[in-house]
Amino acid sequence: MNRNSPWLLVGAFAPLAAHAATAFDRTVDADARGTVEVRNIAGSVEIQGWDKASVHVSGTVADNVERVDVRRDGNRVVVAVVMRENSQSRSSEGTKLTIEAPRASTLEVNTVSANIAARAVEGEQRLQSVSGTIDAEAFASDVNVSSVSGAVTVHGHGSVALVHARAISGDVRLTDVAGQVEAQAVSGSVEVVAKELDRVTLSSISGHVSLSGALGDHARADLTSTSGLLNMMFAGTAAAEYDLTTFSGAIEPCFGPPVPEPRNGPQRQHRFREGDSDARVRANSMSGSIRLCRK
Numbered sequence: 001m002n003r004n005s006p007w008l009l010v011g012a013f014a015p016l017a018a019h020a021a022t023a024f025d026r027t028v029d030a031d032a033r034g035t036v037e038v039r040n041i042a043g044s045v046e047i048q049g050w051d052k053a054s055v056h057v058s059g060t061v062a063d064n065v066e067r068v069d070v071r072r073d074g075n076r077v078v079v080a081v082v083m084r085e086n087s088q089s090r091s092s093e094g095t096k097l098t099i100e101a102p103r104a105s106t107l108e109v110n111t112v113s114a115n116i117a118a119r120a121v122e123g124e125q126r127l128q129s130v131s132g133t134i135d136a137e138a139f140a141s142d143v144n145v146s147s148v149s150g151a152v153t154v155h156g157h158g159s160v161a162l163v164h165a166r167a168i169s170g171d172v173r174l175t176d177v178a179g180q181v182e183a184q185a186v187s188g189s190v191e192v193v194a195k196e197l198d199r200v201t202l203s204s205i206s207g208h209v210s211l212s213g214a215l216g217d218h219a220r221a222d223l224t225s226t227s228g229l230l231n232m233m234f235a236g237t238a239a240a241e242y243d244l245t246t247f248s249g250a251i252e253p254c255f256g257p258p259v260p261e262p263r264n265g266p267q268r269q270h271r272f273r274e275g276d277s278d279a280r281v282r283a284n285s286m287s288g289s290i291r292l293c294r295k
Contacts (some may be wrong), residue, residue: 008194020223024057025057032079033102033104037080040112055100066084073187113131122138126144127145134153134156138154143162152173161180168185170190184203196214209231214234218279230283239276240280245269245283
């Protein structure tokens, strides 16, 4: 790189060098409870919550990028990576942005092959990537994350909220979540480690599905898989009404009455009630087994 090239881009629309990655640094004022929208094609996006009423964007910009727009529009701050016209490069070694935003911000992040990481942002989050991974931290606000071919991970803090996570060919892993959880995968596995749960819907076509946590008195849990194992581990008494069905797999409970032998064909069904609770648990697998235990 020419040593006389500028090191910092001080304008939102400053031109970028055409032959090398360029450093980027820009700060704009922001609403403490506003929305931060981020769009990037390739590389990575890391968002960190902080206690300032501003959004700070820094990082390196790939040579196939025309500019990085950073602008405020009312209570919304938009960070958009604009590719050069007719650019052929979509390498994962693209533009890497680190964004510091107010903790109470709402996040809207969309990428193609860029990874997404969000930390210490307590507002609602809507994070989507095509082939990148997503790693988010959840608090008491709703979180909706989805990736086509990347893994999805959400770390909660035991706060009640709605967490919706989806991956096509990647794994989904949610930890320390509570309240309402919805997670789906096609060829990947789904693993949920939770506090007390109200409503849980987990599914995978060919991957394993695992649920661990405590059932609320009125909880509803629904686990499905076509060919993967369904594994449940409930804390305490695990009081609930259970309906477990598999076409060609085994049913292996650690408590409750014995599993009845199938009457017609290989399908097995095990229905029973444990304890005094209005909670209901349903697990259904075509060729996978179902395991149920308590801790």
